[in-house]
Amino acid sequence: MTDLDRLFRExxxxxxxYLTRRLGDRDWAEEVAQETFLRAVRQGVIVSERSWxxxxxxxxxxxxxxxxxxxxxxxxxxxxxxxxxxxxEPEPLTIERAQETAMARRAIEMLTERDREALLMKEExxxxxxxxxxxxxxxxxxxxxLARARRRLVEAYESLQESAAHKEGRGSHAAS
Amino acid sequence: xxxxDEGTIHAWLDGALPPLEAEQVAKHAAECSTCAAAVAxxxxxxxxxxxxxxxxxxxxxxxxxxxGRATAxxxxxxxxxxxxxxPGRAALAATILLAVSATLTLRSPDSSSVIQKDKAxxxxxxxxxxxxxxxxxxxPVPVRVTLDxxxxxxxxxxxxxxxxxxxxxxxxxxxxxQVAERGRAADAVTPRDSTRDLQKVRATAQAATxxxxxxxxxxxxxxxMTANANAPRALGVRDSVTTFEGxxxxxxxxxxxxxxxxxxxxxxxxxxxxxxxxxxxxxRFAEARADSVGFPIAWQQLSATQANVTFGSRSARPVxxxxxxxxxxxxxxxxxxxxTVRVIRSPCPP
Numbered sequence: 001m002t003d004l005d006r007l008f009r010e011x012x013x014x015x016x017x018y019l020t021r022r023l024g025d026r027d028w029a030e031e032v033a034q035e036t037f038l039r040a041v042r043q044g045v046i047v048s049e050r051s052w053x054x055x056x057x058x059x060x061x062x063x064x065x066x067x068x069x070x071x072x073x074x075x076x077x078x079x080x081x082x083x084x085x086x087x088x089e090p091e092p093l094t095i096e097r098a099q100e101t102a103m104a105r106r107a108i109e110m111l112t113e114r115d116r117e118a119l120l121m122k123e124e125x126x127x128x129x130x131x132x133x134x135x136x137x138x139x140x141x142x143x144x145x146l147a148r149a150r151r152r153l154v155e156a157y158e159s160l161q162e163s164a165a166h167k168e169g170r171g172s173h174a175a176s
Numbered sequence: 177x178x179x180x181d182e183g184t185i186h187a188w189l190d191g192a193l194p195p196l197e198a199e200q201v202a203k204h205a206a207e208c209s210t211c212a213a214a215v216a217x218x219x220x221x222x223x224x225x226x227x228x229x230x231x232x233x234x235x236x237x238x239x240x241x242x243x244g245r246a247t248a249x250x251x252x253x254x255x256x257x258x259x260x261x262x263p264g265r266a267a268l269a270a271t272i273l274l275a276v277s278a279t280l281t282l283r284s285p286d287s288s289s290v291i292q293k294d295k296a297x298x299x300x301x302x303x304x305x306x307x308x309x310x311x312x313x314x315x316p317v318p319v320r321v322t323l324d325x326x327x328x329x330x331x332x333x334x335x336x337x338x339x340x341x342x343x344x345x346x347x348x349x350x351x352x353x354q355v356a357e358r359g360r361a362a363d364a365v366t367p368r369d370s371t372r373d374l375q376k377v378r379a380t381a382q383a384a385t386x387x388x389x390x391x392x393x394x395x396x397x398x399x400x401m402t403a404n405a406n407a408p409r410a411l412g413v414r415d416s417v418t419t420f421e422g423x424x425x426x427x428x429x430x431x432x433x434x435x436x437x438x439x440x441x442x443x444x445x446x447x448x449x450x451x452x453x454x455x456x457x458x459x460r461f462a463e464a465r466a467d468s469v470g471f472p473i474a475w476q477q478l479s480a481t482q483a484n485v486t487f488g489s490r491s492a493r494p495v496x497x498x499x500x501x502x503x504x505x506x507x508x509x510x511x512x513x514x515x516t517v518r519v520i521r522s523p524c525p526p
Contacts, residue, residue, distance in 0.1 A: 021232040098523060104231035123229045128192040143192065144183030147218070150225035151182075157228050 004041050011053050012037070018124045019057055022116070024105055032060050048133055050126060055134035058117050103164070107156040115149035122146055180204060180211045185218045420475070420483040420499060421447050423524040429505060429516040438508045438515050440487055440495035446524065447475050447485065 012033060019029035036057040046052045108116055114135060121131045128142040137145065180188075180201060187193050188201045205211045425444045428437045437443070475485040481501035486494050495510040499519060506519040 021229060024232070100231050104228045107228060108232065119225065120229065123226060128187065128190070143187030146190070147182040147186040150186070150221045153228055154221050154224040
């Protein structure tokens with residue numbers, strides 16, 4: 001089995017999941033993952049494979065995010081349009097789940113980049129040393145970063161839930 | 177010992193503290209009610225954030241076309257799924273396969289011979305046919321191709337620019353005619369030196385033989401439609417072939433002054449990939465469901481960016497609906513009447 005085979009088998013799935021969560025776009029995530037693996041092959045010897053792969057993938061999407069802000073904006077518009085269309089003919093369960101996902105995405109986007117990446121890496125099973133290496137943090141600060149990220153995420157999500165409930169209440173009040 | 181700070185508590189709960197420090201933290205948390213409450217709170221925060229993060233795995237579908245399923249799980253995806261094999265790609269691969277076969281046939285010096293039925297042919301482009309190999313003349317003779325010997329540029333192979341990962345050139349971002357042209361010149365193309373790419377190519381070629389028959393057989397209601405190879409590509413879709421599999425909802429195109437849906441169309445329907453069973457049935461290309469009884473439907477991917485769905489009706493003429501990549505407006509036609517309808521790709525119900 002070649003190095004590429006092994007790397008791919010071992011890390012492709014968590015890397016794509018991390019990137020999908022980070023980007024909200026599975027295809028894009030797969031492309032970034034593919035590029036990451038290609039770079040790993042070119043790199044040759046890698047000491048800490050998992051943190052290296054996650055660091056490279058993270059850097060790739062950072063660079064790309066700068067270049068591609070316009071495209072993402074357009075995608076968001078399309079998604080909003082689709083959601084608006086869905087609201088015309090509600091499908092309770094599906095919409096509820098879609099709203100939850102959209103809210104989770106908005107909440108995660110409210111974190112700082114570093115907090116978000118540390119949290120998503122932790123959720124992918126990277127340990128503190130690996131997160132520190134990937135994000136160029138000190139190991140001692142990873143706990144603080146994660147604590148802050150988690151708390152802010154939960155708070156942001158709760159706040160979004162509250163405002164959504166408030167809007168719904170206002171809507172039903174206006175309707176009556 | 178001072179009260180535990182939040183970072184230390186999280187590190188402890190994450191099992192990231194050295195044993196000695198972890199022991200001290202555990203002892204302190206057991207003795208200090210304030211810190212015990214902070215630990216309980218941190219546990220709740222960790223669980224809550226994990227749940228929120230996992231909610232990100234459900235990716236809602238946008239508009240036509242999605243690059244994949246609306247809520248495609250990352251875990252446990254098959255190789256076929258990872259390769260994003262679609263009927264359209266199968267069609268492209270089949271086109272290339274046929275083009276290569278035709279090229280090899282025409283290039284053969286001995287055009288008077290006829291290939292024997294069921295004789296396996298190695299169509300590896302780098303390996304010219306021996307002069308003694310018989311080749312067909314004009315009549316289409318059934319040929320069995322040994323897939324393992326096929327070396328083709330797969331339709332989903334991409335060229336990646338290392339410096340700019342998002343600027344991916346797609347080898348097959350071209351109309352099918354160009355793809356066929358490329359197929360004719362396939363003997364000049366060598367596959368990339370990559371195990372995965374080779375697997376992709378082989379997998380796609382294998383799929384092509386299975387999909388070719390279903391793609392080639394076009395039902396009467398669909399056969400009149402013309403593929404628009406120059407249709408604009410959808411934003412955000414980097415596949416050369418759009419995946420039209422998924423769930424859709426239809427509504428009246430009020431922006432075009434059409435307050436009502438065209439007759440004969442359901443409000444929602446589902447398109448899924450061709451199955452082995454359906455392949456055997458010439459009039460059905462894929463599993464397709466609509467919301468109402470009385471909507472037998474068939475669908476076919478016409479090109480990289482267009483698909484056609486035909487809705488049957490007992491009381492009226494069949495209605496043909498053309499879906500175009502990147503557009504949320506579909507064109508419905510029945511007989512000589514044509515109108516537009518809003519098409520929204522929606523998440524499939526679980």
